[in-house]
Amino acid sequence: MSEGTKEPDGGEEKVVLKTHDGQEFTVDMATANQSGTLKNLLSEVGSSSNNPQVIPLPSSITSRVLGKVVEYCQRHAAGGGRRGGMQALEQFDEELVELDKDMLLDVTYAAAFLDVPRLLDLTSQAVADAIKNMSVEEVRHYFGVVSDFTEEEEKVIRSECPWAFE
Amino acid sequence: MGVASSLVKFCFVFTLLDGEDLVSCMLVSRQWRDTARDDYFWKCICAKKWPSISKRPPPAISYHKLFLTFSRSQPLQPLPPSKLSFNTLEFFIDLWSEQTLIFSEAVSGTVLRRGLKNPPPGIPDALKIHLDSTDYKMIMQVEPRFSIPLGQTIVVSVLVSRKDTNQIARIDIHSYLESGLGFPCYSWRTPLTVSPMSLALR
Numbered sequence: 001m002s003e004g005t006k007e008p009d010g011g012e013e014k015v016v017l018k019t020h021d022g023q024e025f026t027v028d029m030a031t032a033n034q035s036g037t038l039k040n041l042l043s044e045v046g047s048s049s050n051n052p053q054v055i056p057l058p059s060s061i062t063s064r065v066l067g068k069v070v071e072y073c074q075r076h077a078a079g080g081g082r083r084g085g086m087q088a089l090e091q092f093d094e095e096l097v098e099l100d101k102d103m104l105l106d107v108t109y110a111a112a113f114l115d116v117p118r119l120l121d122l123t124s125q126a127v128a129d130a131i132k133n134m135s136v137e138e139v140r141h142y143f144g145v146v147s148d149f150t151e152e153e154e155k156v157i158r159s160e161c162p163w164a165f166e
Numbered sequence: 167m168g169v170a171s172s173l174v175k176f177c178f179v180f181t182l183l184d185g186e187d188l189v190s191c192m193l194v195s196r197q198w199r200d201t202a203r204d205d206y207f208w209k210c211i212c213a214k215k216w217p218s219i220s221k222r223p224p225p226a227i228s229y230h231k232l233f234l235t236f237s238r239s240q241p242l243q244p245l246p247p248s249k250l251s252f253n254t255l256e257f258f259i260d261l262w263s264e265q266t267l268i269f270s271e272a273v274s275g276t277v278l279r280r281g282l283k284n285p286p287p288g289i290p291d292a293l294k295i296h297l298d299s300t301d302y303k304m305i306m307q308v309e310p311r312f313s314i315p316l317g318q319t320i321v322v323s324v325l326v327s328r329k330d331t332n333q334i335a336r337i338d339i340h341s342y343l344e345s346g347l348g349f350p351c352y353s354w355r356t357p358l359t360v361s362p363m364s365l366a367l368r
Contacts, residue, residue, distance in 0.1 A: 108176060120178060128182035136193040143176075145195050157192050157199065161234050164189040 014052040015042060017070070023063035025070050026052065034073035036115030061113065065106045072096055072119050093118075097126040101142065104130070180207045185215070185233050205229050216323055218258040221272040226332035236325060236336040250328070252278055252304065258325040263318050269308065278304035 015032045017025040032038045038055065045053055057066065075092055084091075099107065108123040131139050140147060147154075158165055180188060180202060188211060192202045208229035213220045215237065225232055252275035261269035314320060324337040 105176070108179070112178065124176075124179045125182055127176065127179045128187075131179075131191075132184070132187055134187070134190060136190050139190050140194050143194070145198070147193075148195050149193070149199075153196070153199075154193060157189075161189050163238050164186050 016052050016054040017066060018054055018056045019061060019063045019066050020057065020059035021063055023066075024054075025063075025066060027070060027074065028077070030077035031070065031073045034076055034116055035069075036117070038114065058113065060106070061110045062106070065103070065110050068096065068099075068103070068107050069110050069114060069116065069119065073116065076118070093122055097122050099126075101130070105143075177201065181210045183207075183211070185211045185237055203230065208233050216258055216325055217260050217267055217270040218272045219325065221270075222256070222258075225327065225334055227334070232334065236334070252276060254328055254330050256327050256329060258323075258327070260323045262321040263314055265321075268312055268314070271308075273306060278306050280304060 013029045014026050015029065015038070017027065017032075017038075019025075029042070032042060041055065042053065061069075072093075075089065079089070097104065097107075104123060104126055108120065108127055111120040111123055131142055134142065139145075180191065183191065185208075188202055188207060192199045205228050209220075209224070212229045212233055215233070219225070219232075227235075255275035257273040257275065257278075259269065259271055259273055260267065325334055326337060327334045
């Protein structure tokens with residue numbers, strides 16, 4: 001999907017994102033700045049092309065997940081000025097969140113952690129759409145949560161709003 | 167990966183859900199229940215369902231309670247003797263046309279007037295008679311004006327609150343829409359009529 005942003009290394013500032021599983025992603029500053037978290041961090045420590053800053057990421061953001069986030073940030077750093085304009089960008093966004101469940105949840109978390117607001121909007125909406133009209137059991141299964149309710153506790157919530165379970 | 171099991175990271179999703187789905191989320195586990203009880207999420211839901219409600223300070227009851235009480239029609243109840251004045255009422259009126267919000271205001275009861283002094287030219291006779299009649303009918307003028315073409319599906323939501331007691335009621339207006347008179351096709355200041363007889367304050 002991504003056409004990549006292979007720009008000539010003309011001394012432009014770069015930053016290296018390192019995942020817990022050891023993979024490194026070298027990105028330019030425009031891409032990194034799509035993330036509020038990285039932007040804040042880099043405004044304090046700085047980075048250069050000769051001696052790029054290496055930023056380690058938490059274990060929950062795997063290289064596969066980070067790949068998606070980087071793909072999004074690169075495309076949006078280039079903005080709608082590229083071939084296809086805003087329409088192509090919107091289509092790119094739509095296709096980006098067509099992910100399997102685990103990947104979608106992981107990318108949502110990564111977008112929240114890295115503070116990429118539009119990506120968080122996109123993935124959160126996709127999650128909200130996915131659980132729309134699900135039964136309680138289905139929501140539990142989707143998020144892999146086991147109920148720890150007593151029968152009484154469940155009854156209390158159901159009685160607050162009986163029509164929701166008709 | 168374990169990310170999925172940790173709810174706190176997905177709170178943002180809660181702000182995008184419908185009330186029914188958030189109720190389902192409350193039943194997932196204790197942690198989910200305690201998180202989803204936060205009135206912020208219910209405020210998001212109420213603001214989508216009744217956009218005009220966010221034009222005033224929060225209601226005396228929580229947004230959660232507001233949603234649970236008024237998202238469905240209430241069974242009809244015998245009306246108490248009326249001691250109400252429009253001066254103590256505030257209406258939260260939202261109008262959607264084909265799912266687009268076209269009108270959303272918090273309207274003080276003092277704004278409502280009986281009858282329309284200068285009916286606009288070119289309105290159908292049936293509507294003129296409707297506006298002139300001495301039914302229980304209050305009218306307000308709307309700026310900016312908007313029009314609703316015939317044949318469009320209109321959804322109207324009206325909540326009313328009493329300023330003296332902070333009670334809120336929902337007004338059901340299905341029969342009103344079925345009359346076909348309420349929303350004529352003309353592009354003046356659409357009169358919005360509310361019958362106080364249908365107020366059942368809880």
